[in-house]
Amino acid sequence: MSIPADLKYTKDHEWLKLLDGDEALIGITDFAQNSLGDITFVEVPEVGDSFDAGDSFGVVESVKAASDLYMPVDAEVVEVNEALEDSPESVNTSPYDEGWIMKIKVKDPASLSELLDAAAYEEIAKD
Amino acid sequence: MSDAKRTPLYDFNVAHGGRMVDFAGWEMPVQYASIVEEHKATRAAAGLFDVSHMGEATLEGPDAESFLNSVLTNDVSGMDDGKALYSLMCHPNGGVVDDLLVYRKREGSYLLCLNASNVDKDIAWLETESKGFDVSLVDVSDSYALLALQGPKSFQILGAISSVDLSGLDYYRFVEGEIAGVACIISRTGYTGEVGVELFVASERGEELAETLLEAGLPHGLVLAGLGARDSLRLEAGYSLYGHEIDDVVGPVEANLMWTVSLKKEGDFIGKAAILSKKQNGPEKKIVFFKTGGRRIARPGTDIVISGQKVGTVVSGTFSPILNEAIGAALVDASAAKSDELAVELRGKSYPVARTRPPFLPLNPQA
Numbered sequence: 068m069s070i071p072a073d074l075k076y077t078k079d080h081e082w083l084k085l086l087d088g089d090e091a092l093i094g095i096t097d098f099a100q101n102s103l104g105d106i107t108f109v110e111v112p113e114v115g116d117s118f119d120a121g122d123s124f125g126v127v128e129s130v131k132a133a134s135d136l137y138m139p140v141d142a143e144v145v146e147v148n149e150a151l152e153d154s155p156e157s158v159n160t161s162p163y164d165e166g167w168i169m170k171i172k173v174k175d176p177a178s179l180s181e182l183l184d185a186a187a188y189e190e191i192a193k194d
Numbered sequence: 195m196s197d198a199k200r201t202p203l204y205d206f207n208v209a210h211g212g213r214m215v216d217f218a219g220w221e222m223p224v225q226y227a228s229i230v231e232e233h234k235a236t237r238a239a240a241g242l243f244d245v246s247h248m249g250e251a252t253l254e255g256p257d258a259e260s261f262l263n264s265v266l267t268n269d270v271s272g273m274d275d276g277k278a279l280y281s282l283m284c285h286p287n288g289g290v291v292d293d294l295l296v297y298r299k300r301e302g303s304y305l306l307c308l309n310a311s312n313v314d315k316d317i318a319w320l321e322t323e324s325k326g327f328d329v330s331l332v333d334v335s336d337s338y339a340l341l342a343l344q345g346p347k348s349f350q351i352l353g354a355i356s357s358v359d360l361s362g363l364d365y366y367r368f369v370e371g372e373i374a375g376v377a378c379i380i381s382r383t384g385y386t387g388e389v390g391v392e393l394f395v396a397s398e399r400g401e402e403l404a405e406t407l408l409e410a411g412l413p414h415g416l417v418l419a420g421l422g423a424r425d426s427l428r429l430e431a432g433y434s435l436y437g438h439e440i441d442d443v444v445g446p447v448e449a450n451l452m453w454t455v456s457l458k459k460e461g462d463f464i465g466k467a468a469i470l471s472k473k474q475n476g477p478e479k480k481i482v483f484f485k486t487g488g489r490r491i492a493r494p495g496t497d498i499v500i501s502g503q504k505v506g507t508v509v510s511g512t513f514s515p516i517l518n519e520a521i522g523a524a525l526v527d528a529s530a531a532k533s534d535e536l537a538v539e540l541r542g543k544s545y546p547v548a549r550t551r552p553p554f555l556p557l558n559p560q561a
Contacts, residue, residue: 085550105230
């Protein structure tokens with residue numbers, strides 16, 4: 068189970084990687100992709116859409132189940148990973164890299180401190 | 195999960211990375227590595243499935259044949275020794291108690307293979323309905339492990355380790371023999387649409403047989419395959435699954451299973467009048483299979499609509515790894531069964547679906 072130390076996490080098994088400025092990439096964790104199994108479909112919102120922390124912004128579907136995606140922080144969608152349309156299995160094979168889901172603009176950088184660090188997330192992902 | 199039963203292959207499944215889930219009261223492997231990869235490997239080479247949760251019963255006695263013909267929709271009178279037959283067992287209303295395989299071992303001696311979720315119901319039903327017939331019914335589910343070896347490489351894998359020559363074993367026939375020294379009933383049947391066999395083996399030798407098959411099959415591309423792939427394979431092949439395409443209410447007329455119903459056989463059978471009437475008057479609902487054209491799965495319970503008006507409900511849905519799109523089956527109002535306007539409602543959006551006559555891809559399990 069991979070939990071990179073340089074990322075932030077949520078209890079909903081998503082990760083957030085802070086980029087330059089107030090932009091960040093988000094995706095689902097290795098634990099989440101492994102639980103879901105073969106991912107067949109990822110629904111993402113439109114670029115420009117805004118969400119509050121905790122809002123459902125999309126869906127990851129596997130052969131077994133559909134799982135909602137929740138926004139980690141208040142943010143606006145800057146870019147979506149269009150490659151997932153044809154190759155959603157990237158979320159399985161490369162959850163932290165090729166399988167990123169979207170790029171967001173964080174509205175309040177201070178809100179990032181409410182996210183979990185790798186050690187805290189590891190506790191949640193134990194079972 | 196604590197109350198769930200374990201198959202004789204439980205330790206084998208766990209040791210080989212099976213992800214165990216509760217299915218019909220059994221702890222079963224839904225997958226070992228990847229449902230999609232297990233599915234593809236079964237179509238391309240071979241898959242080995244633990245299906246020991248399925249139930250078995252023996253039926254013996256001078257009235258066995260006449261009893262089976264009174265309680266099953268299909269005609270067992272034409273079966274010779276070594277023949278397997280698929281049939282429904284219906285309620286008087288034409289709904290289905292269970293779908294099952296009947297194996298004729300010899301005159302007056304049959305083995306029945308039953309759905310795991312229905313074993314208790316089936317045994318009770320058969321006990322009740324056999325009053326007045328000279329037969330004895332024994333639930334032998336615990337005596338057998340059942341392995342399914344399916345895929346185009348199945349007979350190459352078996353060839354080197356089978357005591358009997360299987361090259362002459364036709365579809366829906368079985369023989370008793372040994373696979374690497376383990377006695378089995380080798381049945382040329384399956385639930386994937388592929389060439390293959392199902393192997394009934396004494397419970398205590400199930401793991402040994404599975405290990406042997408795995409070892410023999412690895413050079414041919416064999417993979418262990420779980421219930422997830424079993425479901426996507428059977429849906430691609432257009433096979434009905436009890437509790438989905440058929441159930442206590444929905445029967446052969448609705449589910450396009452009239453080929454399993456012998457209206458010509460001698461004597462009455464349970465459900466005949468209702469099935470005949472439904473056939474003549476037309477059923478209220480029909481099962482249709484469909485492709486979505488997209489990757490989003492329409493899961494069981496999803497509404498089927500025409501112009502926003504509900505006309506049915508999805509009963510099976512999965513992702514076809516071969517077609518790369520979602521496929522499914524739905525129970526729809528008979529008046530909508532031939533419509534080209536069917537759509538599924540998924541998360542508030544309507545997606546058109548294309549009715550498809552199964553199988554969804556060219557398959558030839560009899561090859």
